Amino acid sequence: MHEHDVIVVGAGGAGLRAAIAAHEEGADVAMVTKLHPVRSHTGAAEGGINAALRDGDDWELHAYDTMKGSDYLGDAPAIEKLAQDAPEEVVQLEHWGMPFSREDDGRVSQRPFGGLSFPRTTYAGAETGHHLLHTMYEQVVKRGITVYDEFYVSRLAVTDHDDPEDRECHGVVAYDIKSGDIVGFRATNGVILATGGDGQVFDHTTNAVANTGDGPAMAYRAGVPVEDMEFVQFHPTTLPSTGVLISEGVRGEGGILYNGNGERFMFEYGYANNAGELASRDVVARAELTEVNQGRGIEDEYVHLDMRHLGEERIYDRLENIIHLAEDFEGVDPVEEPMPVKPGQHYHMGGVETNEHGQTCIDGLYAAGECACASVHGSNRLGGNALPELIVFGARAGRHAAGTDLGTAEVPTGPSARSEDETDLDTPVDPGALETDGDVAADGALVEPAEVVDHAVEMERARVEDMLERDGTNHAEIREDLQKAMTRNVNVFRNEEGLKTALETIRECRERYKDVAVADPSRTFNTDLIHTIETRNLIDIAETITLGALARDEFRGAHWRQEHQERKDDEWLKHTMIAWDGGTPDLYYKPVILEGENKEYEPKVRSY
Amino acid sequence: MSTQIEQESEAETEAEADVETEAESTHQQRRLTAKHDRADMRQRAEAELSETDETVKLKVFRYDPEVEGKSDPRFDTFRVPFTKGMTVLDALIFARDHFDSSLTFRHSCRQAICGSDALFINGRQRLGCKTQMSDLDWPVRIEPLPHAEVVKDLVVDMEHFYDQMESVEPYFQTNDLPSGELEEQRQDRANREKIKMSTRCIWCGACMSSCNIAAGDNEYLGPAAINKAYRFAMDEREGEDMQEHRLNIIEQEHGVWRCQTQFSCTEVCPKDIPLTEHIQELKREAVKSNLKFW
Numbered sequence: 039m040h041e042h043d044v045i046v047v048g049a050g051g052a053g054l055r056a057a058i059a060a061h062e063e064g065a066d067v068a069m070v071t072k073l074h075p076v077r078s079h080t081g082a083a084e085g086g087i088n089a090a091l092r093d094g095d096d097w098e099l100h101a102y103d104t105m106k107g108s109d110y111l112g113d114a115p116a117i118e119k120l121a122q123d124a125p126e127e128v129v130q131l132e133h134w135g136m137p138f139s140r141e142d143d144g145r146v147s148q149r150p151f152g153g154l155s156f157p158r159t160t161y162a163g164a165e166t167g168h169h170l171l172h173t174m175y176e177q178v179v180k181r182g183i184t185v186y187d188e189f190y191v192s193r194l195a196v197t198d199h200d201d202p203e204d205r206e207c208h209g210v211v212a213y214d215i216k217s218g219d220i221v222g223f224r225a226t227n228g229v230i231l232a233t234g235g236d237g238q239v240f241d242h243t244t245n246a247v248a249n250t251g252d253g254p255a256m257a258y259r260a261g262v263p264v265e266d267m268e269f270v271q272f273h274p275t276t277l278p279s280t281g282v283l284i285s286e287g288v289r290g291e292g293g294i295l296y297n298g299n300g301e302r303f304m305f306e307y308g309y310a311n312n313a314g315e316l317a318s319r320d321v322v323a324r325a326e327l328t329e330v331n332q333g334r335g336i337e338d339e340y341v342h343l344d345m346r347h348l349g350e351e352r353i354y355d356r357l358e359n360i361i362h363l364a365e366d367f368e369g370v371d372p373v374e375e376p377m378p379v380k381p382g383q384h385y386h387m388g389g390v391e392t393n394e395h396g397q398t399c400i401d402g403l404y405a406a407g408e409c410a411c412a413s414v415h416g417s418n419r420l421g422g423n424a425l426p427e428l429i430v431f432g433a434r435a436g437r438h439a440a441g442t443d444l445g446t447a448e449v450p451t452g453p454s455a456r457s458e459d460e461t462d463l464d465t466p467v468d469p470g471a472l473e474t475d476g477d478v479a480a481d482g483a484l485v486e487p488a489e490v491v492d493h494a495v496e497m498e499r500a501r502v503e504d505m506l507e508r509d510g511t512n513h514a515e516i517r518e519d520l521q522k523a524m525t526r527n528v529n530v531f532r533n534e535e536g537l538k539t540a541l542e543t544i545r546e547c548r549e550r551y552k553d554v555a556v557a558d559p560s561r562t563f564n565t566d567l568i569h570t571i572e573t574r575n576l577i578d579i580a581e582t583i584t585l586g587a588l589a590r591d592e593f594r595g596a597h598w599r600q601e602h603q604e605r606k607d608d609e610w611l612k613h614t615m616i617a618w619d620g621g622t623p624d625l626y627y628k629p630v631i632l633e634g635e636n637k638e639y640e641p642k643v644r645s646y
Numbered sequence: 647m648s649t650q651i652e653q654e655s656e657a658e659t660e661a662e663a664d665v666e667t668e669a670e671s672t673h674q675q676r677r678l679t680a681k682h683d684r685a686d687m688r689q690r691a692e693a694e695l696s697e698t699d700e701t702v703k704l705k706v707f708r709y710d711p712e713v714e715g716k717s718d719p720r721f722d723t724f725r726v727p728f729t730k731g732m733t734v735l736d737a738l739i740f741a742r743d744h745f746d747s748s749l750t751f752r753h754s755c756r757q758a759i760c761g762s763d764a765l766f767i768n769g770r771q772r773l774g775c776k777t778q779m780s781d782l783d784w785p786v787r788i789e790p791l792p793h794a795e796v797v798k799d800l801v802v803d804m805e806h807f808y809d810q811m812e813s814v815e816p817y818f819q820t821n822d823l824p825s826g827e828l829e830e831q832r833q834d835r836a837n838r839e840k841i842k843m844s845t846r847c848i849w850c851g852a853c854m855s856s857c858n859i860a861a862g863d864n865e866y867l868g869p870a871a872i873n874k875a876y877r878f879a880m881d882e883r884e885g886e887d888m889q890e891h892r893l894n895i896i897e898q899e900h901g902v903w904r905c906q907t908q909f910s911c912t913e914v915c916p917k918d919i920p921l922t923e924h925i926q927e928l929k930r931e932a933v934k935s936n937l938k939f940w
Contacts, residue, residue, distance in 0.1 A: 135817070557746075562710060
């Protein structure tokens with residue numbers, strides 16, 4: 039067994055920042071990651087990092103834009119922390135040598151982004167995430183932080199007290215991909231989940247193949263509620279054939295969207311009369327699909343994004359990466375012709391419920407980054423707000439896990455944060471029982487931390503051996519059916535019938551998964567085994583997304599319902615929570631916090 | 647058991663022949679030429695294909711030290727239905743998900759940024775995800791990166807590559823930060839432009855695998871690590887003292903002077919980083935810096 043003060047699971051932006059922060063507080067930190075850190079999906083982020091750095095801008099404006107963008111489903115204490123800490127964090131990155139794009143005076147450049155009242159998106163070409171990831175990994179190397187790369191964490195070592203709020207996390211269990219060993223990692227201070235997105239739930243996504251929601255699925259099964267899972271962001275500009283992302287930076291720099299008739303539809307059809315192409319992402323994604331559905335698309339599938347008028351020089355200076363992506367993955371030269379684009383799954387606003395210190399309701403278990411829900415993005419994330427989230431909440435989780443006093447958290451978590459009045463709550467779905475055998479991370483209410491980890495290792499070893507030895511279905515068939523059902527029914531446009539159909543398919547997938555088997559008998563680098571474990575995580579995540587979407591009968595942010603075309607603030611200014619209750623998903627709500635440090639955010643009609 | 651795959655010589659020969667034109671042409675011209683070539687090839691390939699029932703044959707290297715029947719390296723043939731726009735990675739995923747789930751290779755972002763699927767495809771180092779099947783001669787031969795130990799199938803051990811990367815102190819170092827917490831360092835636009843290409847490295851290891859010198863000298867820093875050193879040595883924010891220190895690192899016995907400018911690294915780099923140029927520039931800087939002390 040390995041032992042460290044703080045174990046960080048995942049080594050993308052949030053994980054790296056958490057590790058550096060914990061190390062700076064004097065903790066012995068280790069990162070356990072299924073990819074080598076530089077392979078993490080943070081590297082694919084393109085657009086930039088929002089931070090109020092300049093005169094005329096301030097954190098309060100950033101917080102206001104974020105709250106409005108969230109469609110009033112973000113929690114003010116978390117949003118304000120994001121806006122307050124971002125400038126210092128971004129300047130810190132600059133001090134670590136990150137190669138930001140520069141103004142003539144040598145200061146870092148900022149550009150406009152959708153939904154922002156000030157051009158506060160700091161960037162490094164159209165490859166900001168790549169530079170962010172590498173700059174932070176360099177700092178990890180500099181500090182000599184231990185990295186267990188190509189170790190796949192597949193189970194948390196958590197005590198099984200009846201009440202999740204009494205449970206403690208003492209470590210994790212990982213599969214050493216190269217050797218095939220199942221290894222225990224004990225964390226004396228805390229485990230920080232930073233496992234990123236879960237876009238592989240869908241079959242058209244900008245997300246990496248590794249983004250399978252491992253962190254949220256493990257935390258969910260260990261008893262931490264997942265929050266606002268119905269809010270999935272579909273990015274308006276992805277390449278139709280692959281889902282590769284074309285940065286919002288293209289529209290930020292002046293790129294224009296045209297429909298099949300050559301009309302600038304954002305204005306022509308009144309989707310966003312002021313902001314046009316720079317309305318927030320949910321608005322643009324729906325506009326594009328509406329054009330396609332009304333017969334004004336191109337090849338009944340996509341619209342055009344044109345940046346030719348920006349001129350070759352400017353494109354090369356600020357968006358060069360886009361030229362390569364469009365050429366390599368779609369065969370289009372965007373200097374000479376418009377790019378075909380359509381919406382694709384991009385980001386998950388929901389995730390592991392945490393407070394603004396990254397803490398979950400299980401003692402010693404933290405989450406940060408896309409896998410977490412603090413919640414800063416509410417029902418719709420603004421472009422450029424994912425990267426500050428990584429560094430701000432990664433750093434806060436790292437510090438807190440290392441023992442720094444960050445004060446009392448204002449965002450309540452866990453089952454005790456339920457809305458008081460639930461008597462008349464009508465959950466319009468009937469959450470079915472799930473297969474539960476051996477899912478809770480530990481049992482016997484063990485108290486010795488090392489025993490909890492050992493016990494979890496034994497349980498995981500048994501599960502893996504079982505999958506390796508038996509004959510049965512290959513996970514790939516199940517995964518494909520799941521992804522297709524989600525894309526067909528739980529996409530940008532949703533209705534009750536479709537959501538129910540998706541739920542049926544998900545439950546069938548869960549049944550079929552009981553017979554899943556790993557065909558590759560090898561212990562060495564068994565990717566068949568990893569993908570099989572991931573597929574189980576995808577099933578759990580897909581189910582929470584669909585349940586949440588079915589329950590929320592209103593239209594808010596990224597969540598659009600055919601039968602419910604209005605935002606219902608009277609009923610729905612609350613977070614959807616789903617908890618694993620002995621194998622049956624327990625759906626409940628907790629109120630949104632609109633009260634900030636100096637002001638109360640008043641829900642307004644969101645127009646751009 | 648270590649399986650060193652015999653390095654094919656085609657890549658090197660081609661690379662040397664291209665040296666002159668490579669150096670003379672601008673970045674944009676190179677891009678346009680490559681684009682036209684590719685369009686031609688695609689057109690030809692597509693003309694030869696009927697849309698639906700065409701299959702492409704993959705010959706894939708297989709090896710697993712602990713599985714009987716796979717411990718002797720061999721090639722397996724997979725026939726995969728060809729679809730327009732299909733990449734080598736798409737074809738491998740299809741083969742794995744439909745024919746043999748034990749087929750093992752690294753991949754993640756499938757958009758040329760995670761750097762994990764560098765492979766030896768038809769005798770040349772390329773990223774599987776950004777290589778179109780229609781750009782290749784068929785059948786397509788797929789092997790692990792040469793000059794690295796094979797762990798299983800197409801997966802090679804990257805430890806030596808990572809060690810070399812980390813040996814050049816690959817992190818920003820300066821003692822001269824501006825006072826004031828929210829005050830950033832200034833960097834001239836031209837200076838950022840100078841280091842820009844060097845910062846694009848995705849650690850895929852294609853360059854190192856293609857380098858004959860690295861193949862013969864295990865201690866040679868190799869093109870990727872030297873490029874990483876370049877990225878910092880040329881960054882004006884680090885200051886002159888630190889540049890001196892960095893030049894000392896790359897000037898060591900197994901550093902820049904081992905490079906014989908064969909250009910194979912530059913030729914295979916999927917991010918178009920002018921690696922050979924960077925190495926030459928560091929050689930010049932090292933000479934200049936030594937001259938000062940004479």
